[in-house]
Amino acid sequence: MDSSLLQSVSFYAKRPVMWGEFGRAVVNKFRDPVPDERGAATTSCHQAAVPKQEALEELGIRLVDVTEFEQYQDARKRLAEKGITIAGAADSAFLYSICQQLKPESVLETGVAHGMSSLAILLAMNATASGHLTSIDMPYRGSTDDSYVGQAVPESLRSRWSLLKLPDRRGIPRAIARGASFDLVHYDSDKTRSGREFAYPLLWEATTPGGLFLSDDINDDFVFLEFAEKVGVSPLIWAKSDDNSYAGAIAKPV
Ligand SMILES: C[S@@+](CC[C@H](N)C(=O)[O-])C[C@H]1O[C@@H](n2cnc3c(N)ncnc32)[C@H](O)[C@@H]1O
Numbered sequence: 001m002d003s004s005l006l007q008s009v010s011f012y013a014k015r016p017v018m019w020g021e022f023g024r025a026v027v028n029k030f031r032d033p034v035p036d037e038r039g040a041a042t043t044s045c046h047q048a049a050v051p052k053q054e055a056l057e058e059l060g061i062r063l064v065d066v067t068e069f070e071q072y073q074d075a076r077k078r079l080a081e082k083g084i085t086i087a088g089a090a091d092s093a094f095l096y097s098i099c100q101q102l103k104p105e106s107v108l109e110t111g112v113a114h115g116m117s118s119l120a121i122l123l124a125m126n127a128t129a130s131g132h133l134t135s136i137d138m139p140y141r142g143s144t145d146d147s148y149v150g151q152a153v154p155e156s157l158r159s160r161w162s163l164l165k166l167p168d169r170r171g172i173p174r175a176i177a178r179g180a181s182f183d184l185v186h187y188d189s190d191k192t193r194s195g196r197e198f199a200y201p202l203l204w205e206a207t208t209p210g211g212l213f214l215s216d217d218i219n220d221d222f223v224f225l226e227f228a229e230k231v232g233v234s235p236l237i238w239a240k241s242d243d244n245s246y247a248g249a250i251a252k253p254v
Helices: 003-013 016-030 038-048 052-059 070-081 092-102 116-128 155-160 168-178 193-205 223-231
Strands: 106-110 132-137 161-165 182-187 207-215 236-239 246-251
Touching (some): 003 016, 016 168, 038 223, 038 236, 052 092, 052 236, 092 182, 092 207, 106 116, 106 193, 116 132, 116 155, 116 161, 155 161, 161 168, 168 193, 193 207, 193 223, 223 246
Parallel strands (some): 106 132, 132 161, 182 207
Antiparallel strands (some): 207 246, 236 246
């Protein structure tokens, strides 16, 4: 057996919570590839998008750039010292501003990686002395150390944080069973069509009426646009820093 296959087998064997993910990966290997929707979905998002400033105004917030804060930059430095560069992160400034100004009492995020989005949300909660964040991400396959996930968040900010180191299919039902509902939900984990199709309805159901459901990278496929149509709410869509990646929000009617 070659060493990377051996590593992979050993990773899954030691983590029963990941056996379902392993099974899904094996089944997907033998299935027909899922059609690539990204090009067409990006065009649709582009047509529906408003400028980011307009999205902020619609949500009633002004942008505060948390990435310039000392604690955020320190976290970046600590990661850089370990040779970690941040890729695929959500819009931390957007998340900080929403949490700092709308002051959601309960927030749920899926997809933590090193923890930069969690850090932004927790910095806002620390500033307002309110709120609790529940985050979900699964153990990293490339890492033998399960403290890898969320490592950017310093000890001093963890009292308002519950981190569930589980795949979405276990973590989302667990988080929902723990907390009655969430005023703000941010989806940034499994970007496959089936992953979104599993998660969005559960997360929407768990969003407080009057709360906000946010999703990152909504132009990977049509699931977000289809979902907004299904729940009958016109989504707010904006381009992140470049035109190739869109985020979206659906406000849950009261
Ligand atoms: C783009 S990163 C999250 C970035 C983070 N929100 C930030 O802005 O710093 C996506 C994360 O989703 C996680 N992920 C992907 N599929 C998942 C699944 N099925 N269950 C749980 N987490 C998953 C990955 O492990 C990865 O850490």
